[in-house]
Amino acid sequence: AQKITQTQPGMFVQEKEAVTLDCTYDTSDPxxxxxxxxxPSSGEMIFLIYQxxxxxxxxxxxxxSLNFQKARKSANLVISASQLGDSAMxxxxxREGTGGGNKLTFGTGTQLKVEL
Amino acid sequence: GxxxxxxxxxxxxxxxxxVKIECRSLDFQATTMFWYRQxxxxxLMLMATSNEGSKATYEQGVEKDKFLxxxxxxxxxxxxxxSAHPEDSSFYICSARAPGGGEKGFDGxxxxxxxxxxxx
Numbered sequence: 001a002q003k004i005t006q007t008q009p010g011m012f013v014q015e016k017e018a019v020t021l022d023c024t025y026d027t028s029d030p031x032x033x034x035x036x037x038x039x040p041s042s043g044e045m046i047f048l049i050y051q052x053x054x055x056x057x058x059x060x061x062x063x064x065s066l067n068f069q070k071a072r073k074s075a076n077l078v079i080s081a082s083q084l085g086d087s088a089m090x091x092x093x094x095r096e097g098t099g100g101g102n103k104l105t106f107g108t109g110t111q112l113k114v115e116l
Numbered sequence: 117g118x119x120x121x122x123x124x125x126x127x128x129x130x131x132x133x134x135v136k137i138e139c140r141s142l143d144f145q146a147t148t149m150f151w152y153r154q155x156x157x158x159x160l161m162l163m164a165t166s167n168e169g170s171k172a173t174y175e176q177g178v179e180k181d182k183f184l185x186x187x188x189x190x191x192x193x194x195x196x197x198x199s200a201h202p203e204d205s206s207f208y209i210c211s212a213r214a215p216g217g218g219e220k221g222f223d224g225x226x227x228x229x230x231x232x233x234x235x236x
Contacts, residue, residue, distance in 0.1 A: 033223050043207055045160075045227040052223075091159065095223065101148040101167070104211070104225060106160045 001026055004094050004107035011112050013082045020067070021077040021110045023092030033095040034075040035104065036066065040088045048090075051075060082114045117143050118214040122228025129200055129235055137195045137231045139210035146212035149193035151185060154207040154230075163208075166193045200235040207232050 005024045013019035025034065032053045038046040051059045051066045059066040067076040079086055092107040119142040129135050139149060148167055152160040164180075166172040166187035174180045182204075184196040193212075197204050209230040217224015 035223065035225070043154075043209070043230040043232065045209065045211075045230075047222040047225070050223050089157075095225075101165065101213075103150050103162055103165060105162070108159045109157075111157070 002107075003027065003096075003105045004092050006092055006107035006110050008110045009108070011110055012115060013079075013112065014115055015084060016081055018078060018080045019082055019112065021079070021090050021092075021112065023075045023077065023107060025073050025075060025092075025094050027073075027094065027096050029096040031096075031098050034066070034068070035093040035095070036064070036075075036077045037091045037093060038086075038088045039091060039109075045091075049077065079112075084114050084116070087112060087114045118222075118224065118226045119143055120146070120210060120212055120226045120228045122210055122231060124231055125229060126232045127234070129233070131201055131235055132199055134196055134198045135200055135233060137197075137208055137210075137233075139193050139195075139212075139228045141191045141212050141214075141226075144212075144214040145190035146193070146214075147190065148212065149187055150211045151183075151193075151195050152209045152211065154209065156207075160209065163195075197233065200233070202235045205233055205235045 034051045036048040049061045049064045049066050051068045058068050063080045065078045089109045091109045093104040095102050121140045151163045154160050163178045164172045164174045166185045168187045172185035187193040210228040214224040
């Protein structure tokens, strides 16, 4: 079974509108972390937001917020007031357990295009 | 803090030659380094996990004799693609988790800037 599922290969949004990128995850570990990264065409991985499994509140970072629904195992990214510069590939990722040597597992990504 | 420097950013090599990619943690000691491979418009796939002073742990399906990983110090891990062929052309990116990562907003995971390898 896929550990991280992103069902939207591509999304379009108009500038200044909000957009939600979907992510569901699968783990039996009670301690885990969920991440969203932005990858522009240059290839670098830009950290956007992090949510720990024990965090009571949804994470927010500026225009980014994470809609964490633990029972549904979903961690959707909401980008408010989209900008042209938001056009990029977006990856959801998960860390299982708490060890420093724990890898991140990535979803297949969503290509977001922001239009005028 | 928590910077990982990856070099080279781009490399073109001839088929049959070897290429070495370096990742250095500049301001922290990386006990563990992760190496990922990414084909165009696809996800990051973990190739191996390297631990300082010990052999790397390779993911299923990754040829350890082709992708040699060395983690000789707490700040340097290298990936060598041996006898490269055009099908090895890809984007390779490393990542490490800074100590105390759980106390950082980004959970400590830091990525290099990636290496785009083209084998001709």
